[in-house]
Ligand SMILES: O=C(O)C(=O)C[C@H](O)C(=O)CO
């Protein structure tokens with residue numbers, strides 16, 4: 660298990676970043692490696708992002724050695740989305756089978772988590788978001804069919820998409836974690852368009868289900884001072900509270916969004932008019 664640390668950046672500093680520095684601070688590109696578990700600890704609302712891709716054997720994690728607690732989830736909750744083939748997650752001996760696009764909520768207090776794939780030819784790709792939690796809530800598996808879908812956008816504006824909420828008060832309880840998956844409709848390119856900011860929550864996107872040659876042009880930054888990141892399949896982007904987060908893809912794609920902060924009010928966002936963007 661690896662644990663990289665990112666300290667976060669202020670919008671004033673970001674104005675002077677070159678491409679390499681911007682990517683170092685906001686892009687997480689080493690999530691999925693065969694038979695490994697890779698985490699990044701961010702000081703952006705203390706979100707931990709992680710990826711695990713068990714291929715030829717089970718892999719486990721759960722130690723809190725890197726973060727100063729007995730276990731990784733001694734004071735945290737976690738959402739785990741399966742972006743690959745069918746796999747199993749055992750939380751302290753209790754097994755949950757996750758098919759593609761199922762999400763497991765793991766409550767505070769879990770000690771050992773073991774992940775495995777049904778087939779090495781189609782390994783599970785477990786994408787994880789973990790945030791500090793104030794209560795022990797039960798582990799819950801949310802099947803794709805049980806999540807809550809919203810239809811957004813319009814083909815005429817190239818932003819038709821389906822947003823599916825998995826870890827959300829209307830689906831299952833969590834402390835402050837929210838997690839879901841958005842899929843772009845065929846022929847549409849733009850996600851989260853028109854954009855928004857949410858001063859009371861940070862967010863992270865992990866783009867997936869992309870052809871290897873495709874890229875997302877992810878737009879971030881303060882509305883009047885935007886920057887872009889070119890993002891490949893399986894890479895994640897951090898979005899602090901002050902940053903817009905929208906993107907356009909060169910092919911079909913989906914992304915997992917995860918949020919934490921002061922509240923779980925999905926509609927507590929400040930829309931940004933396109934005319935404000937610079
Ligand atoms: O396509 C979208 O719009 C989204 O997926 C938006 C995210 O859910 C989001 O930014 C929530 O704040």
Ligand SMILES: [Zn+2]
Pocket residue numbers: 855856857862904
């Ligand atoms: Zn958002």
